[in-house]
Structure formats: C-alpha cells, structure tokens
Amino acid sequence: MKVPLADEVDVAGFHSEATRLLARQVPPETVDWSASPAQTVDEQQLDADRAQIRNRAARAIIPQSFVRTSELVVLHRDPLRFDLLYRSLWRLIYEPDLKHDFADVDLARLRQMAQAVRRDIQKMKARMEFHELVLRGAPASVCWYEPTHFVAETVAGWLARQQPPKRWMILTPDRSLRWDGEHLLTAPSVPPDRQPQVVGWAAWPQALETVPWLL
Structure with a gap:
C-alpha cells in the first residue's frame, strides 16, 4: 500500500496516516511510504502548529512518548525513517512490554536518529x-x-521567535525559508552551484537574480 506524504518533513501527515493505518490494522511490511522532495515545494506560509497532533483519535492511539521522538526522527535524512517509525509504533501498540526493552534494535535506532537531529x-x-x-x-x-x-x-521557526521584527532569509540545498517580519515562508531550494562559497558573496546577489521568490 502506497502512502504519500506532503513533503519530507510532514510529521503531521505521518501521524494522521499512521493512525488511519493502525485503525485498519495494516501491518508495517505492507506499507510503502513516499514523500515529495523539499526542493519541489513552492513558497507557502508555514503552519507553526502543524507538527501537533490535532486529531483526537491520533492522540488516543499514538503514545505521547513516541510523539516527540517522531517529530525529531522525521527530520533525519535516512530515507527509511518513515518505515522505521511506523514499524516501531506498530510494535509499541501490539507489544506493550516493548517500551521497557532498552536493547531493542528499532527503538535504539530511533533514539540515535533523534539525538543526531538534536545535535x-x-x-x-x-x-x-x-x-x-x-x-x-x-x-x-x-x-x-x-x-x-x-x-x-x-x-x-526558532529564529523567528528570537528576532520577530527582523527580516531574513535562510537558503539551503533542501528548501529555503524567509521571515517577512510576520510570517515564516518556505520556498524551493537554491542550487548548490549558486551558494556564496562558489560564486562569492560580492557576486551572490547577481547569481540569485533568477530566483523569483526571494523578494
């Protein structure tokens, strides 16, 4: 069963789809998770609360201890992170004693990935x-x-809370972000060949002239 997500950091989408799959008792080995690359996402305003579990059924099914871990693990670059998350969630629900097994390979891997993202x-x-x-x-x-x-x-999101009046842009090869003083906007990436380390900071404004969303 193919399960598409909105983008590579769609933790709210994962929570929603995982809840639906669990309710239908769909085993992990039959699920094929897919996410659109962040580079293809057009400029859009970010929902600051989108990582929260709004669905009451999801909050009842997904263990609270798993929620924060999943919010971090989704940000990991491992392409199999959604498979690992759903498999672990399935096992936590159907193997109640698993949460006490600190030697479990899946849960250990989740902890390692979450820590790598924190760093x-x-x-x-x-x-x-x-x-x-x-x-x-x-x-x-x-x-x-x-x-x-x-x-x-x-x-x-953290920077927007630290410096709310200041306008800025963060450009990355995955996606770019812009704070306009009131809203946090996400936008497509800037190609690596246009990064300032390649073209130089003095020439960078000209190198970015073809990026339509910048201003």
Whole structure:
C-alpha cells in the first residue's frame, strides 16, 4: 500500500496516516511510504502548529512518548525513517512490554536518529552566519547553510521567535525559508552551484537574480 506524504518533513501527515493505518490494522511490511522532495515545494506560509497532533483519535492511539521522538526522527535524512517509525509504533501498540526493552534494535535506532537531529539543530543555530546584502534594490539579511538533516525549518521557526521584527532569509540545498517580519515562508531550494562559497558573496546577489521568490 502506497502512502504519500506532503513533503519530507510532514510529521503531521505521518501521524494522521499512521493512525488511519493502525485503525485498519495494516501491518508495517505492507506499507510503502513516499514523500515529495523539499526542493519541489513552492513558497507557502508555514503552519507553526502543524507538527501537533490535532486529531483526537491520533492522540488516543499514538503514545505521547513516541510523539516527540517522531517529530525529531522525521527530520533525519535516512530515507527509511518513515518505515522505521511506523514499524516501531506498530510494535509499541501490539507489544506493550516493548517500551521497557532498552536493547531493542528499532527503538535504539530511533533514539540515535533523534539525538543526531538534536545535535544538527544546535549546530545550525550556532554556525549560521548572516550577511547584509542588497537584492533587487532592497536590503536583506541572508544566510546560506547546508544542514546534515532536514532541520532548517525547525531552526527558522526558532529564529523567528528570537528576532520577530527582523527580516531574513535562510537558503539551503533542501528548501529555503524567509521571515517577512510576520510570517515564516518556505520556498524551493537554491542550487548548490549558486551558494556564496562558489560564486562569492560580492557576486551572490547577481547569481540569485533568477530566483523569483526571494523578494
């Protein structure tokens, strides 16, 4: 059974689909998860609460301890993360004693992946470097960063809360994010061959002229 998700960090979609599959008792080995690459996502306003489980049935089925772990693991770059998440969730429900088995391979892997994502979030927060540029005649605070995992959206949400009045852009090879002072917007990636380390910061505004969503 093919189960599509909106994008590679669609944790709300995963929670919803997992709840539906569990209600129908669909075993993990029959599920084929797929997610659209972040590069193909057009500019859109982010829902700050989209990772929350809104569905009452989902909150009743999915263990609370699993929720935060899944929110982190979805950001991992492992292409099999959704398979692992659903298999682990299935087992937690049908094997009640599993949560006490700290040697279980699946749960150990989830913990490792969650920790790797936490480290990558902290690393991105510490290493982001913004440059003041003029793009299409307007000033812009711009950062290029290439995270190990899909953490840019999480870090951008944190930054928007830290600096609400300031306008900025974070450009990555996966997707880009823009804070307009009121809303956090996600947009397609900037190709690696246009990153400032390649073209130089002085020439970067000209290199980005063909990116229509920048301003």
